[in-house]
Amino acid sequence: MKILVGYKRVVDYNVRVQVKPDGSGVATDGVKLSANPFDDIALEEALRLREKGVAEEVVIVGIGPADLTAHLRNGLAMGANRAIHVTTDGAPQPLTAARTFLKLIEKESPDLVILGKQAIDDDANQTGQMLAALWGRPQATFASELAIADGKATVTREVDAGLETIEAELPAVITTDLRLNEPRFIKLPDIMKAKSKPIDVIEFDSLGVDSGDHLKTANYAPPPKRSKGEMVEDAAGLVAALKQKGLL
Amino acid sequence: MSDVLASLRHLLPSERVLTEPSDLEHYGRDWTRQYPPAPLAVALPESVEEVQALVRWAVEQNVALVPSGGRTGLSGGAVAMHGEVVVSMQRMHRILDFDPIDRTLTVEAGVITETLQQAAREKGLYYPVDFGSRGSSQIGGNIATNAGGIKVIRYGLTRDWLAGVKVVTGTGEVLECNRGLVKNATGYDLRHLFAGSEGTLGLIVEATMRLTDPPRAPQVMVMAVPDMDSLMQAFAMFRARLPLTAFEFFTDKALAHVLAHGGKRPFDSEAPYYVLVEYETPDEATSEAALAAFEHGAEQGWLIDGVMAQSETQAAELWHLREGITESLASRTPYKNDVSVRVSRVPAFLADMQALFAREYPDFEVVWYGHIGDGNLHISVLRPEAMAMQDFVTECGRVTGMLCEVLQRHGGSISAEHGVGLLKKPYLDTIRTPAEIELMRQMKRVFDPHGILNPGKLFDS
Ligand SMILES: Cc1cc2nc3c(=O)[nH]c(=O)nc-3n(C[C@H](O)[C@H](O)[C@H](O)COP(=O)(O)OP(=O)(O)OC[C@H]3O[C@@H](n4cnc5c(N)ncnc54)[C@H](O)[C@@H]3O)c2cc1C
Numbered sequence: 001m002k003i004l005v006g007y008k009r010v011v012d013y014n015v016r017v018q019v020k021p022d023g024s025g026v027a028t029d030g031v032k033l034s035a036n037p038f039d040d041i042a043l044e045e046a047l048r049l050r051e052k053g054v055a056e057e058v059v060i061v062g063i064g065p066a067d068l069t070a071h072l073r074n075g076l077a078m079g080a081n082r083a084i085h086v087t088t089d090g091a092p093q094p095l096t097a098a099r100t101f102l103k104l105i106e107k108e109s110p111d112l113v114i115l116g117k118q119a120i121d122d123d124a125n126q127t128g129q130m131l132a133a134l135w136g137r138p139q140a141t142f143a144s145e146l147a148i149a150d151g152k153a154t155v156t157r158e159v160d161a162g163l164e165t166i167e168a169e170l171p172a173v174i175t176t177d178l179r180l181n182e183p184r185f186i187k188l189p190d191i192m193k194a195k196s197k198p199i200d201v202i203e204f205d206s207l208g209v210d211s212g213d214h215l216k217t218a219n220y221a222p223p224p225k226r227s228k229g230e231m232v233e234d235a236a237g238l239v240a241a242l243k244q245k246g247l248l
Numbered sequence: 249m250s251d252v253l254a255s256l257r258h259l260l261p262s263e264r265v266l267t268e269p270s271d272l273e274h275y276g277r278d279w280t281r282q283y284p285p286a287p288l289a290v291a292l293p294e295s296v297e298e299v300q301a302l303v304r305w306a307v308e309q310n311v312a313l314v315p316s317g318g319r320t321g322l323s324g325g326a327v328a329m330h331g332e333v334v335v336s337m338q339r340m341h342r343i344l345d346f347d348p349i350d351r352t353l354t355v356e357a358g359v360i361t362e363t364l365q366q367a368a369r370e371k372g373l374y375y376p377v378d379f380g381s382r383g384s385s386q387i388g389g390n391i392a393t394n395a396g397g398i399k400v401i402r403y404g405l406t407r408d409w410l411a412g413v414k415v416v417t418g419t420g421e422v423l424e425c426n427r428g429l430v431k432n433a434t435g436y437d438l439r440h441l442f443a444g445s446e447g448t449l450g451l452i453v454e455a456t457m458r459l460t461d462p463p464r465a466p467q468v469m470v471m472a473v474p475d476m477d478s479l480m481q482a483f484a485m486f487r488a489r490l491p492l493t494a495f496e497f498f499t500d501k502a503l504a505h506v507l508a509h510g511g512k513r514p515f516d517s518e519a520p521y522y523v524l525v526e527y528e529t530p531d532e533a534t535s536e537a538a539l540a541a542f543e544h545g546a547e548q549g550w551l552i553d554g555v556m557a558q559s560e561t562q563a564a565e566l567w568h569l570r571e572g573i574t575e576s577l578a579s580r581t582p583y584k585n586d587v588s589v590r591v592s593r594v595p596a597f598l599a600d601m602q603a604l605f606a607r608e609y610p611d612f613e614v615v616w617y618g619h620i621g622d623g624n625l626h627i628s629v630l631r632p633e634a635m636a637m638q639d640f641v642t643e644c645g646r647v648t649g650m651l652c653e654v655l656q657r658h659g660g661s662i663s664a665e666h667g668v669g670l671l672k673k674p675y676l677d678t679i680r681t682p683a684e685i686e687l688m689r690q691m692k693r694v695f696d697p698h699g700i701l702n703p704g705k706l707f708d709s
Contacts, residue, residue: 037561
C-alpha cells in the first residue's frame with residue numbers, strides 16, 4: 001500500500017505572528033518556520049502504518065518555493081521514503097492545492113491520502129474535502145483514530161457531539177485531528193540518511209493545473225489589543241464600574 | 249508579642265500584615281521542606297519607604313526580618329522558623345524603566361524572573377539568566393542568590409547582568425549601588441556584595457538589569473551517551489565547533505522520573521547518560537557543523553543516539569526532559585547537593601564522588617543532573633519510603649560531610665548556585681577559610697549592625 005502525505009511548511013505554532021505594516025500579509029522574514037503540526041501528525045500516522053506492515057511506501061508532498069527542500073528533508077528524516085516537491089512561487093490556495101494533489105494521485109495511484117485537517121497559517125480546512133470531491137473518493141475528516149483492514153479505513157472522528165466512527169472504502173482521503181498521535185522526534189542519524197533519499201522536483205506549470213486565484217485577500221489586521229484589567233476596591237466598586245459600562 | 253504585632257499593624261495597612269496560620273506556613277518556607285515554618289507575621293511592603301520603615305521598626309523592636317522572594321530557593325535561605333517577620337517583596341512588582349540606549353530594564357525587586365524575560369523580549373532584547381523556577385522566582389531573589397541556571401555557559405550568572413541595585417541596609421538606609429554605569433572605577437563595587445548576599449546585608453528593593461541580543465535561531469538536540477568520559481569528550485567537541493548556549497546533562501534515573509511525570513521519550517535507545525545541547529544557528533554552515541559534530545561523536549563512540557527539535561514545541565518538549573527533573577522529584581522531598589569543580593576537574597572528581605556514593609548510599613536512589621558545561625552537578629538523594637525524614641536528613645548530612653572532603657581535594661564548592669542558607673551552613677568552613685568567614689561576619693556587622701537581617705543564614709554571627 002502506498003500513502004501520500006501532505007507536508008506543508010508554516011510559521012511555527014509558538015511564534016507570535018506580526019502583520020506586515022501594509023496589511024498585505026504576515027511577516028515571515030527571519031521567523032521560525034516549521035511543519036504544519038497537523039501534517040506532522042499525518043506523516044506520523046503514515047509511518048506507523050508502514051511500521052505495522054500495513055503500508056510499504058510513504059511519500060510526502062510539498063507545494064511551494066525552491067527553499068522548501070530543507071523542510072522536505074525533515075520529513076524524509078522523520079521516515080518518509082521519498083518526497084515530491086511541486087515548485088511554485090508562493091503557497092497555493094486550497095482549491096489549487098487539491099487540484100495539484102489530484103494530478104499527483106493520477107501519477108502515483110496511492111491507496112490512501114492523509115492530510116492535516118487544516119494548515120495553521122490560513123486555517124482554511126478545505127483541501128482534504130475538495131480533493132475527495134475532485135477525486136470522487138470517500139473522505140474521513142478530523143480523524144482521532146485510524147485502523148486499516150480489508151481495503152477499508154475505520155476512522156474515529158471528533159465531532160461536536162462527541163466521537164463518531166465511520167468506515168471508508170480505500171482509496172480515500174483522511175484528514176488528521178490533534179489527538180490522532182504524538183509525532184516522534186527526528187533522529188540525528190536519520191537526518192544524515194535523509195540526505196540520500198530522493199526528492200522529485202516537478203514544476204507546477206508542467207502539471208497543467210488551473211491556478212486561477214479563487215480567493216482574494218482584502219486585508220490583514222492584528223486582533224484588537226486587550227485592554228488592561230482594572231482593579232476595584234470592593235463589591236460596591238465592582239457594581240458601580242459595571243453600571244458605568246452599561247453592563248448592569 | 250501582641251504589642252509587637254500591634255505596632256507592625258501601625259506600619260502597614262492591615263491587609264498587608266498576614267498572621268493566618270496558612271499564610272505563616274506558606275510564607276515561612278521555600279522549596280526545602282525539612283524546616284518547620286514559624287514566622288511571627290508576614291509583611292507585604294509596596295514601596296521603598298515602607299521597606300525602610302519596616303527595617304527601622306525591626307531595629308526598634310529587635311525583631312528579625314527574613315527577606316522573601318518567590319521562595320523557590322533550595323537552601324532554606326528564605327525559611328522563617330524562629331518568630332521572624334517575613335518581608336515578602338511580591339507587591340513590589342513594577343517595571344520602572346526601559347532604556348533602549350543603555351539596553352537596561354529597571355525593575356522593583358519583586359518582579360518575577362519570567363516577567364523580566366518577557367519585558368525584554370517585547371523590546372526585541374533578551375534577559376539571558378534562565379532556569380526552571382523562572383515563573384515563580386523574583387529578580388531580588390535571583391540577585392540575593394546570584395542565580396545561575398541553564399545558560400551560564402554562554403551568558404554567566406545573575407551578577408554579570410546586574411548594572412545597578414538599590415538596597416535598604418540593616419539601619420534603614422537606602423544605598424544606590426552603581427546606578428547602571430558600565431564603567432565606574434570609584435573604589436569598592438558594593439553592588440557585587442549583594443549578589444549572593446542571601447538577604448543578610450540588605451533588602452534589595454530595585455535592580456537595573458542589562459539586556460542583550462536574543463540568540464539567533466536556537467536549536468536543541470538531546471543525545472545518549474555511554475559514559476562520563478564520552479560526555480566530557482563530547483562537551484569539548486561541541487564547544488569547539490558550535491556557538492553553544494547550553495550544555496546540560498542528566499542520568500537515566502532522572503529521565504525515568506520525568507517520563508513517569510508525562511515527559512516524552514526522545515528515542516528508544518537507552519543509555520546511562522543524556523545530554524541536551526542548545527546552540528545558535530546563525531547560518532546554514534552552523535546547522536551542517538552540528539550534524540557533522542554528531543557524526544564525529546558517533547564514530548568515536550561518544551554518542552549513541554540523538555534527536556533534534558523540529559519546532560518550538562519539540563524544543564520545549566526536549567527542554568522539559570531536563571527542566572522537569574526538579575519537579576518530578578519534588579514529591580519525594582529529595583536531599584539536594586549542588587556542587588561544582590573547575591570543568592577540567594570534572595572527570596577526576598566524578599570518579600571519586602561516584603565511589604563515595606556507591607559506598608555510602610548503597611540503598612538510596614541517587615539522581616544526578618546538571619550544568620555539566622559549568623562544572624556544576626545537582627545530586628538529589630531520594631528518601632526510601634520506609635525511612636523517617638529526620639533519620640534520612642541526618643544520614644545525608646553525614647555523607648555530605650564526606651562529600652566536602654572530596655570537594656576540598658578537587659578544589660570545588662559545596663554550593664555552586666543554590667546558596668548556603670540553612671542547608672549548607674554546616675559545611676561552609678570546608679570550602680571557605682576561617683579568615684574569609686571572619687571577614688564576611690565583619691562585613692555583615694557593617695551593613696547590619698543590629699543583626700536583624702536574615703540572622704542564622706549563611707553563617708552564625
Ligand atoms: C524547579 C527549580 C529549578 C531551579 N533551578 C535553578 C538553577 O538552575 N539555577 C539556580 O541558580 N537556581 C535554581 N533554582 C533555585 C532558585 O530558583 C533560585 O535560587 C532563585 O534565584 C531564588 O529566587 P526566589 O525569588 O525564589 O528567592 P527566595 O527563595 O525567596 O530567596 C532566596 C534567598 O534570597 C533572599 N532574598 C529574596 N528576595 C530578596 C530581596 N528582595 N532582598 C534581599 N534578599 C532577598 C532570601 O532571604 C533568601 O536568602 C531552582 C529552583 C527550582 C524550584
